[in-house]
Amino acid sequence: MLLVMKPGTLYEEIERVSLEIREYGLVAEICKGQHKTVIGLIGDTAEIDPKQVQNISQFIEQVIRVKKPFKRASLEFRYGEYSEVVVATPNGDVTFGQNHPLVVVAGPCSVENEEMIIETAQVVKASGAQFLRGGAYKPRTSPYAFQGHGESALDLLAKAREATGLGIITELMDAAELDLVAEVADVIQIGARNMQNFSLLKKVGATGKPILLKRGLSATIEDWLMSAEYILAAGNPNVILCERGIRTFDRQYTRNTLDLSAIPVLRSLTHLPIMVDPSHATGKSEFVSTMSMASIASGTDSLMIEVHPNPAKALSDGPQSLTLPAFEELMQDIASLAKFCGRWSSNHHLAVKPKFANLPVTARV
Structure with a gap:
């Protein structure tokens, strides 16, 4: 289960929500993305009512159930943001x-x-x-x-x-x-x-x-x-x-x-x-x-x-x-x-020979 916090939510409120979640016997993991902060609830959430969790804070924007067996590895766990x-x-x-x-x-x-x-x-x-x-x-x-x-x-x-x-x-x-x-x-x-x-x-x-x-x-x-x-x-x-x-x-x-x-x-x-x-x-x-x-x-x-x-x-x-x-x-x-493909950096030591630069668009596809 994921708690998606509203943009601009203070860290103190996120911490408070995380502490309250632990009273349900769950582990709360905070994932701060570029656009959203998500709190991942790890444990048995099958019997937990999402509406009850939603009422913990007015700053909870959405409660999402992660149905996949891999929770932390799922794309949902980071609310669609890729990790690095x-x-x-x-x-x-x-x-x-x-x-x-x-x-x-x-x-x-x-x-x-x-x-x-x-x-x-x-x-x-x-x-x-x-x-x-x-x-x-x-x-x-x-x-x-x-x-x-x-x-x-x-x-x-x-x-x-x-x-x-x-x-x-x-x-x-x-x-x-x-x-x-x-x-x-x-x-x-x-x-x-x-x-x-x-x-x-x-x-x-x-x-x-x-x-x-x-x-x-x-x-x-x-x-x-x-x-x-x-x-x-x-x-x-x-x-x-x-x-x-x-x-x-x-x-x-x-x-x-x-x-x-x-x-x-x-x-x-x-x-x-x-x-x-x-x-x-x-x-x-x-x-x-x-x-x-x-x-x-x-x-x-x-x-x-x-x-x-x-x-x-x-x-x-x-x-x-x-x-x-x-x-x-x-x-x-x-x-x-x-x-x-936009996947090369000037930090690479190798000088790039523009092999594909002069190809017509149809030939590049």
């Missing part, structure tokens, strides 16, 4: 959200050695990326596959951040490593296989750190949003959703199926920022560029792209990784399209 996740990096704050420039995250699947991660970080920064991705702990289908270098890889990510100023995104697999990962990561990634590891979601929710929540391999959109709800319910509003492909019938030609329809669907359901990972979705480097562009056209707020100096010798996910020159070329295309 601001991440502090050595190069300055970066904001994920619908009304902000596209954020590009790039790097190898796994951190292999210092030379490789530093070289990759320098190239992706020069190409316009704001974050470096790299796995220190790797969940693998086979117990015999490379599992990552663990703590030593975190040290290398810290060196890459020091050398380039890029933000760091890396995956957390086990709560036992939470403190180690949180010390290095600017954004903690929860991978597809841990999307419904609810005890882990509660723990990362308690950190307050920005969390990147990847969609599970066979998860419905509602499953995914309910997992986000666990993090939000633990008191952490900084959640970014990442579509990385789901399992469908055909696995011969692509690794997974990239669900681009999830982007507009999520826009209608949740206020949370959206990222797309075309590398894991397709599993083949030759399709990454096309699906990156399609993701931008579909309205994604961010892209995560796997890049490796020598994909043929990568310890994990080489076939889906772009070479450094291929990434540089892709970023020129991304910059042109993102600028055309």
